[in-house]
Amino acid sequence: MPNKENIEDTMYHETLPDPRGYFGLYGGRYVPETLMSTLDELENAYQEAKADPSFHQELDGLLANYVGRPTPLYFARNLSKSCGGAKIYLKREDLAHSGAHKINNTLGQALLARRMGKHRLVAETGAGQHGVATATAAALLGMECVIYMGSADMARQAPNVDRMHLLGGTVREVNTGSRTLKDAINEAIRDWVSNVRSTYYLLGSALGPHPYPLIVRDFQTVIGREAREQILAAEGHLPDLLIACVGGGSNSIGLFHPFLDDPVRMIGVEAGGRGIETGKHAARFADPRRGRLGVLHGTRTYVLQDADGQILPTHSISAGLDYPAVGPEHSYLRDQTRVKYTYATDAEALDAFHTLCRMEGIIPALESAHAVAEAIKRAPKLGPDQVIIVNLSGRGDKDLDTVIKIMEAE
Amino acid sequence: MMDGIEHITAAFAQAKRENRAAVIPYLPLGYPQPERSLALAEAAIDGGADLLELGIPFSDPLADGPLIQQATHTALQQGITVARCLEMAKKLRKREISPPFVFMGYYNPILAYGVEEFCRGCTDAGVDGLIVPDLPPEEGKELEGACQEQGIALIYLVAPTSPPERVRLISERSQGFIYLVSVTGITGPRDQLPSDLAAFVHRVQMITDKPLAVGFGISSYPQASRVAKLADGVIVGSELLRRAQGNDGVAQVRAFVAGLRRAAIKG
Ligand SMILES: Cc1ncc(COP(=O)(O)O)c(C=O)c1O
Numbered sequence: 001m002p003n004k005e006n007i008e009d010t011m012y013h014e015t016l017p018d019p020r021g022y023f024g025l026y027g028g029r030y031v032p033e034t035l036m037s038t039l040d041e042l043e044n045a046y047q048e049a050k051a052d053p054s055f056h057q058e059l060d061g062l063l064a065n066y067v068g069r070p071t072p073l074y075f076a077r078n079l080s081k082s083c084g085g086a087k088i089y090l091k092r093e094d095l096a097h098s099g100a101h102k103i104n105n106t107l108g109q110a111l112l113a114r115r116m117g118k119h120r121l122v123a124e125t126g127a128g129q130h131g132v133a134t135a136t137a138a139a140l141l142g143m144e145c146v147i148y149m150g151s152a153d154m155a156r157q158a159p160n161v162d163r164m165h166l167l168g169g170t171v172r173e174v175n176t177g178s179r180t181l182k183d184a185i186n187e188a189i190r191d192w193v194s195n196v197r198s199t200y201y202l203l204g205s206a207l208g209p210h211p212y213p214l215i216v217r218d219f220q221t222v223i224g225r226e227a228r229e230q231i232l233a234a235e236g237h238l239p240d241l242l243i244a245c246v247g248g249g250s251n252s253i254g255l256f257h258p259f260l261d262d263p264v265r266m267i268g269v270e271a272g273g274r275g276i277e278t279g280k281h282a283a284r285f286a287d288p289r290r291g292r293l294g295v296l297h298g299t300r301t302y303v304l305q306d307a308d309g310q311i312l313p314t315h316s317i318s319a320g321l322d323y324p325a326v327g328p329e330h331s332y333l334r335d336q337t338r339v340k341y342t343y344a345t346d347a348e349a350l351d352a353f354h355t356l357c358r359m360e361g362i363i364p365a366l367e368s369a370h371a372v373a374e375a376i377k378r379a380p381k382l383g384p385d386q387v388i389i390v391n392l393s394g395r396g397d398k399d400l401d402t403v404i405k406i407m408e409a410e
Numbered sequence: 411m412m413d414g415i416e417h418i419t420a421a422f423a424q425a426k427r428e429n430r431a432a433v434i435p436y437l438p439l440g441y442p443q444p445e446r447s448l449a450l451a452e453a454a455i456d457g458g459a460d461l462l463e464l465g466i467p468f469s470d471p472l473a474d475g476p477l478i479q480q481a482t483h484t485a486l487q488q489g490i491t492v493a494r495c496l497e498m499a500k501k502l503r504k505r506e507i508s509p510p511f512v513f514m515g516y517y518n519p520i521l522a523y524g525v526e527e528f529c530r531g532c533t534d535a536g537v538d539g540l541i542v543p544d545l546p547p548e549e550g551k552e553l554e555g556a557c558q559e560q561g562i563a564l565i566y567l568v569a570p571t572s573p574p575e576r577v578r579l580i581s582e583r584s585q586g587f588i589y590l591v592s593v594t595g596i597t598g599p600r601d602q603l604p605s606d607l608a609a610f611v612h613r614v615q616m617i618t619d620k621p622l623a624v625g626f627g628i629s630s631y632p633q634a635s636r637v638a639k640l641a642d643g644v645i646v647g648s649e650l651l652r653r654a655q656g657n658d659g660v661a662q663v664r665a666f667v668a669g670l671r672r673a674a675i676k677g
Contacts, residue, residue: 028549029546030517030544030549032473032543032544032546032567032569033566033567033568033572033576033591034569034570034571034591036546036569036571037571037576038571176479177470182470189472190473190596193595193596194595194596196571196594197571294518294521294522295517295518295544296518297470297472298544300549305522308493308519308523309468309492309518309521310469310519311470
């Protein structure tokens with residue numbers, strides 16, 4: 001555990017990103033010129049909104065009465081007992097309206113879009129949760145909404161495709177590249193470049209060009225702020241360990257950020273897929289040969305790439321983690337050794353999925369199951385008075401097809 | 411010996427003396443096969459290209475429309491790498507007469523190759539300039555430094571959405587020429603030029619004396635003619651690529667570039 005002194009050394013979170021959008025070496029704005037002035041506008045609009053009490057009032061009202069916040073911090077007694085060791089608490093983002101943490105960000109950004117006078121939203125989606133959350137916000141605020149989704153993801157997250165349709169969203173199938181999240185982002189950016197004057201790009205993770213990593217983080221820190229208060233009320237002390245899965249990195253940064261100046265350890269869990277040595281994974285930090293500093297989708301960060309700088313196809317059982325780059329702030333936090341990153345394989349995540357279903361009566365998203373898997377590994381190594389908070393970023397209804405197919409095959 | 415920037419500047423000056431806009435064809439290296447892409451590039455030179463833009467393929471070309479996406483995807487499947495692009499450029503350079511070359515490539519493969527090593531490779535291959543569509547001047551310092559060392563032009567793009575202060579920044583930093591993105595959008599042939607193109611070109615001309623080349627969407631002789639009356643260069647990519655696809659692609663490319671050259675009279 002970091003001691004108090006070096007915690008104070010790392011009081012960076014108020015000042016980063018810097019004015020150019022960098023977290024140390026990571027971040028920035030690597031986009032076509034067409035988007036540069038829009039990003040400036042977005043940055044200004046966001047700073048204005050941030051300083052405007054009426055913006056917060058409206059957002060907080062929606063988070064309370066529409067999303068159902070605060071989400072519970074639930075003590076998973078059975079799981080803790082079975083692991084033997086630390087107390088495991090689950091931050092129940094799966095209970096947020098539309099089924100995942102994604103709604104915290106989409107409502108914030110949709111309100112921002114409206115302030116900017118933009119009434120057409122475009123978004124990418126992998127697991128479909130961000131697409132559903134965007135379509136939800138668009139329906140609520142009366143906006144047009146176009147969602148790009150890889151055809152491979154449309155097949156494996158079919159219920160979410162139906163939900164987007166029901167909510168009035170237009171889902172555009174993407175058939176290029178690996179037909180997953182990366183390719184959906186390419187298409188969403190192409191749409192945005194082509195319609196930039198009328199269209200707001202509602203990016204779904206702490207990724208992309210500045211100021212998106214900042215905006216998404218800020219809207220997601222509600223998770224960590226609530227969890228901090230809730231655990232202090234429940235246990236009378238800070239947690240010892242926070243665990244969250246890391247796709248682009250929004251649910252994890254949302255949980256971690258409000259604790260960065262506290263003596264609290266943190267672990268981000270990437271998708272280990274079929275194992276690091278197979279190359280079929282999405283663990284940017286776990287595979288030094290493939291995961292190297294690069295530029296993708298507007299930001300400088302760790303990217304899975306071949307020796308020639310071509311972006312590699314990724315694999316994960318969970319569509320939401322199946323992405324070759326990681327949010328720039330995570331690259332920075334890793335360099336600072338403030339957050340530790342590890343991975344869970346498909347098999348480990350599946351085991352954790354079933355464990356949580358049967359032990360706690362909670363069906364988690366496969367993404368979130370990666371975090372649960374790490375908690376199951378860690379809890380026995382900690383004492384009974386120690387506390388782990390796991391971010392249960394979403395619910396698993398969308399994954400039933402995937403899981404049941406695997407069960408049938410076994 | 412002239413460095414890259416001088417080579418490019420001279421090509422625009424020569425076209426201007428001939429009362430023409432410079433014709434700048436774009437072809438992705440390695441498409442449809444390595445040998446064939448060299449033959450297509452030679453055909454573009456034979457047709458009278460004033461400068462030649464050679465694409466370095468990237469897996470995720472987010473400023474490109476379907477035609478160039480597919481072509482660069484095919485090139486990657488043929489095993490094209492940055493190193494092979496440098497080799498191919500060098501081969502082309504061996505011809506007796508050859509216009510300036512500029513590479514068009516996204517930033518990540520350049521980073522992966524090593525920025526300085528890449529620029530040295532460009533000099534060695536006789537490449538005179540670079541266009542990196544996902545690298546605005548704010549992020550360009552590192553590559554600019556390496557280009558400067560080698561006398562290579564780093565050409566920045568300006569867009570219809572760029573406000574005056576950005577036009578100024580780009581004009582100051584861009585070397586050789588300035589790439590005007592004609593449309594608010596991605597690459598791909600278009601039936602019509604944007605109606606505000608003239609106003610956009612004038613807006614940039616008020617701020618800079620550097621040559622202005624217009625690209626994205628230009629796909630016919632009349633369009634090239636109109637652009638030539640406004641600007642100093644006409645860049646043609648997707649439409650050329652479309653014509654390069656048939657069996658008679660080499661002849662088509664030569665003829666289309668020659669036609670563009672005739673169309674690009676300033677008049
Ligand atoms: C439930 C859930 N958790 C996690 C993620 C991963 O994204 P992030 O790392 O931005 O939280 C997703 C993405 O789709 C998701 O749907």
